[in-house]
Amino acid sequence: MSDILLELKDVTAGYARDIDVLTQINLRVHRGEIAGLIGLNGAGKSTLIKTICGFLTPKEGSVLFEGRNMSGIKPHQLIDHGICCIPQESSLFPFLNVEENLLLPIQSRRSLKNNSWQERYEEVLELFPILKEKRYQAAGELSGGQQKQLEFAKVWIIQPRLCLVDEPSIGLSPKIAEEVFVWLEKFTQDGMGVLLIDHNVRRVVEMSQNVYVLSLGKITASGNQEMFKNDLHGQVKEWLGLNY
Ligand SMILES: Nc1ncnc2c1ncn2[C@@H]1O[C@H](COP(=O)(O)OP(=O)(O)OP(=O)(O)O)[C@@H](O)[C@H]1O
Ligand SMILES: [Mg+2]
Numbered sequence: 001m002s003d004i005l006l007e008l009k010d011v012t013a014g015y016a017r018d019i020d021v022l023t024q025i026n027l028r029v030h031r032g033e034i035a036g037l038i039g040l041n042g043a044g045k046s047t048l049i050k051t052i053c054g055f056l057t058p059k060e061g062s063v064l065f066e067g068r069n070m071s072g073i074k075p076h077q078l079i080d081h082g083i084c085c086i087p088q089e090s091s092l093f094p095f096l097n098v099e100e101n102l103l104l105p106i107q108s109r110r111s112l113k114n115n116s117w118q119e120r121y122e123e124v125l126e127l128f129p130i131l132k133e134k135r136y137q138a139a140g141e142l143s144g145g146q147q148k149q150l151e152f153a154k155v156w157i158i159q160p161r162l163c164l165v166d167e168p169s170i171g172l173s174p175k176i177a178e179e180v181f182v183w184l185e186k187f188t189q190d191g192m193g194v195l196l197i198d199h200n201v202r203r204v205v206e207m208s209q210n211v212y213v214l215s216l217g218k219i220t221a222s223g224n225q226e227m228f229k230n231d232l233h234g235q236v237k238e239w240l241g242l243n244y
Pocket of ligand 2: 046047
């Protein structure tokens with residue numbers, strides 16, 4: 001079995017017929033690895049995630065998951081294929097309580113019922129004590145950091161093979177942001193592949209086996225961690241086209 005989980009081949013995509021936001025994107029995420037995607041505001045990072053998730057259809061090229069073309073997949077079917085997304089905005093139901101948010105995917109998906117979800121649920125409550133304490137409170141009443149914990153807890157229960165994570169540390173205190181990065185590393189220990197987007201470029205490079213730089217909708221540099229580690233500041237400035 002190939003260890004390539006996700007592969008984008010020459011993907012061009014956008015919101016309007018005559019304007020391409022992403023041009024000829026090539027990118028891979030392997031089993032058990034974090035692939036980091038960095039780029040300035042508006043570069044097209046979230047658009048890339050929306051394209052993988054089926055909110056946008058590629059105008060050209062293909063998105064393959066475990067070798068199969070994902071074209072035409074509906075966002076709500078992703079979970080059945082073993083893919084979860086933690087979007088830049090919240091994916092929680094604010095009026096449902098913590099426990100309902102955690103168990104909804106399991107209860108609504110026969111495909112998830114068979115695995116050891118009960119065990120995982122207990123694990124999640126141990127791993128995130130604040131969620132245990134607030135399990136009957138509405139998700140919308142939690143703080144930003146607690147809501148982020150809930151998003152990660154949900155993924156932990158579902159155990160997808162691929163997780164797409166868009167700006168997980170945004171708006172979080174440095175302590176909680178660091179916890180988020182540690183959870184992501186924990187995810188990959190079981191073989192999950194992660195596509196990570198975050199503005200904390202140094203941390204992304206530190207924890208990613210492969211890194212991609214997206215600039216104005218094009219991948220302008222990519223390589224393994226070593227390539228990016230030495231002169232990160234200078235390289236990133238150059239790749240992002242910054243002249244200061
Ligand atoms: N729903 C939309 N309809 C039309 N254009 C959009 C839409 N969402 C984003 N865009 C445009 O696509 C481009 C890329 O936006 P995107 O949100 O993918 O960038 P990003 O790299 O995720 O930025 P950020 O770091 O700010 O999250 C921008 O020019 C943006 O204006
Ligand atoms: Mg974005």
